[in-house]
Amino acid sequence: MNFRDKLTRAVDANDSLVCVGLDPDPSKLPAAVQDKDNPVLYFNKAIIDATADLVCVYKPNWAFYGALGACAWPTIKGTLEHVPDNVPVLVDAKVGDIGSTAERYARMFFDEMGADALTVTPYMGTDAVEPFTAYRDKGVILVCLTSNPGADDFEKQQLADGPLYEYVARQAQVWNTAGNCGLVVGGTQPEHMARMRALVPEMPFLIPGIGAQGGDLEAAVAKGQNADGAGIMVNSSRGIIYASDGPDFAEAARQAVLELRDRINQYRKQPA
Amino acid sequence: MNFRDKLTRAVDANDSLVCVGLDPDPSKLPAAVQDKDNPVLYFNKAIIDATADLVCVYKPNWAFYGALGACAWPTIKGTLEHVPDNVPVLVDAKVGDIGSTAERYARMFFDEMGADALTVTPYMGTDAVEPFTAYRDKGVILVCLTSNPGADDFEKQQLADGPLYEYVARQAQVWNTAGNCGLVVGGTQPEHMARMRALVPEMPFLIPGIGAQGGDLEAAVAKGQNADGAGIMVNSSRGIIYASDGPDFAEAARQAVLELRDRINQYRKQPA
Numbered sequence: 291m292n293f294r295d296k297l298t299r300a301v302d303a304n305d306s307l308v309c310v311g312l313d314p315d316p317s318k319l320p321a322a323v324q325d326k327d328n329p330v331l332y333f334n335k336a337i338i339d340a341t342a343d344l345v346c347v348y349k350p351n352w353a354f355y356g357a358l359g360a361c362a363w364p365t366i367k368g369t370l371e372h373v374p375d376n377v378p379v380l381v382d383a384k385v386g387d388i389g390s391t392a393e394r395y396a397r398m399f400f401d402e403m404g405a406d407a408l409t410v411t412p413y414m415g416t417d418a419v420e421p422f423t424a425y426r427d428k429g430v431i432l433v434c435l436t437s438n439p440g441a442d443d444f445e446k447q448q449l450a451d452g453p454l455y456e457y458v459a460r461q462a463q464v465w466n467t468a469g470n471c472g473l474v475v476g477g478t479q480p481e482h483m484a485r486m487r488a489l490v491p492e493m494p495f496l497i498p499g500i501g502a503q504g505g506d507l508e509a510a511v512a513k514g515q516n517a518d519g520a521g522i523m524v525n526s527s528r529g530i531i532y533a534s535d536g537p538d539f540a541e542a543a544r545q546a547v548l549e550l551r552d553r554i555n556q557y558r559k560q561p562a
Numbered sequence: 563m564n565f566r567d568k569l570t571r572a573v574d575a576n577d578s579l580v581c582v583g584l585d586p587d588p589s590k591l592p593a594a595v596q597d598k599d600n601p602v603l604y605f606n607k608a609i610i611d612a613t614a615d616l617v618c619v620y621k622p623n624w625a626f627y628g629a630l631g632a633c634a635w636p637t638i639k640g641t642l643e644h645v646p647d648n649v650p651v652l653v654d655a656k657v658g659d660i661g662s663t664a665e666r667y668a669r670m671f672f673d674e675m676g677a678d679a680l681t682v683t684p685y686m687g688t689d690a691v692e693p694f695t696a697y698r699d700k701g702v703i704l705v706c707l708t709s710n711p712g713a714d715d716f717e718k719q720q721l722a723d724g725p726l727y728e729y730v731a732r733q734a735q736v737w738n739t740a741g742n743c744g745l746v747v748g749g750t751q752p753e754h755m756a757r758m759r760a761l762v763p764e765m766p767f768l769i770p771g772i773g774a775q776g777g778d779l780e781a782a783v784a785k786g787q788n789a790d791g792a793g794i795m796v797n798s799s800r801g802i803i804y805a806s807d808g809p810d811f812a813e814a815a816r817q818a819v820l821e822l823r824d825r826i827n828q829y830r831k832q833p834a
Contacts, residue, residue: 353657353659356666356667357670357674359675360636362635382659388710394626395628398628414716415711415712417710418712438661440688443688447726448721457716
């Protein structure tokens with residue numbers, strides 16, 4: 291099943307727009323997992339088991355696995371294999387390189403790792419993006435307007451027709467011939483969210499930044515959702531996976547997802 | 563020794579501005595290595611053994627290793643360990659993410675993998691770059707003006723003060739407090755090379771695109787070099803590592819590096 295349909299089914303089945311960011315830092319894991327063979331993998335599996343019926347997508351950030359060195363591959367591969375088939379996995383790696391190299395990244399993340407979707411940095415242009423969109427069943431979520439302070443440095447620079455990030459969104463429309471593109475739109479940018487939704491009414495948004503980074507959840511959901519009360523993946527990572535550092539970390543994560551899901555659902559339109 | 567000094571010493575010792583791109587595609591390796599335990603690692607070691615006295619830096623592109631899946635880590639780690647201590651290694655991964663994630667990438671590539679330098683995509687802004695430049699001994703080569711056709715799509719968009727890529731170069735000057743920044747400046751862009759050198763007289767340039775991508779070597783060297791006839795790393799990958807597909811592939815790679823080194827040196831200024 292393609293990413294878009296898999297996401298829609300998970301949204302409906304779990305009545306959820308929650309994206310859980312699986313970004314485990316070994317130094318922050320609960321004592322209860324530290325003596326396991328692979329503490330990060332054990333931790334991830336427990337989080338997934340506790341939350342898979344409440345989320346619409348999981349988003350492991352590749353940097354947190356790459357930093358494990360020799361354990362990187364077995365840990366991320368084991369994590370993806372543990373996610374139930376009815377929940378899609380979006381790997382956050384923000385890759386971007388010339389065409390022949392982008393093909394290798396597509397092979398890495400889609401074929402070898404088994405991701406359903408991938409974040410891609412589009413600034414090297416069309417030939418850096420097409421090797422990913424050519425995987426018509428996979429989702430390609432383009433870095434557009436991010437949630438960090440540095441978003442001001444380049445993304446908001448003014449071009450003749452408006453800011454750079456809007457130009458990215460317009461280009462994404464051009465690249466979206468298979469209907470498999472989406473955008474990263476930071477939850478710390480609610481004043482721009484309505485405009486982004488107007489620019490690309492159909493495209494799914496990955497919305498980071500509503501937890502530790504302090505974004506405004508109500509504004510992000512109210513203005514970011516599409517006409518059907520969906521079309522957004524609201525990411526929380528630290529607020530969920532570190533909800534407790536005790537042996538109850540997985541149950542605490544479940545409670546945190548439940549609360550976030552219900553808060554988001556308050557602000558959703560009813561499907562027509 | 564820091565990256566900058568290690569690079570300068572290798573340039574001087576080997577009288578070379580050649581950067582060899584170690585981007586091995588398993589489907590393109592010579593038959594002579596296909597029966598080895600790890601064909602890619604065997605191939606890389608043979609190329610390194612044949613060329614280490616003729617280059618100033620090696621540049622493995624992480625995508626080509628990541629695409630090996632479970633073999634990714636042992637292959638790139640074994641490759642870096644095989645490079646002699648007096649030749650620096652620049653890992654090309656074009657990473658860019660928010661600060662807390664960028665820290666994990668810095669750990670991955672600098673601490674775990676052992677790279678002397680890394681390519682970084684700067685478009686998420688200052689907080690996405692500082693975790694790398696904070697490694698004062700490591701080189702941070704910022705994606706600026708690339709060699710691919712898609713460079714036209716975003717990098718050359720006009721801001722109030724000039725094109726986006728010039729703005730990246732000016733920001734790089736700001737981030738360069740430890741003297742450890744450099745820029746990617748494509749060899750297919752010789753008309754912009756003199757301007758880039760004028761903007762950042764001291765910063766090293768990684769120059770891709772002069773081989774298979776068809777860049778103009780004379781113009782790139784003549785206009786890209788600094789006042790001392792150095793300051794550029796002229797990358798060739800396919801033209802060197804696939805110089806022969808026979809059992810003489812390593813010797814052919816050596817010949818190809820020798821020729822490129824000597825062609826580049828024709829156009830270098832003599833140090834003052």
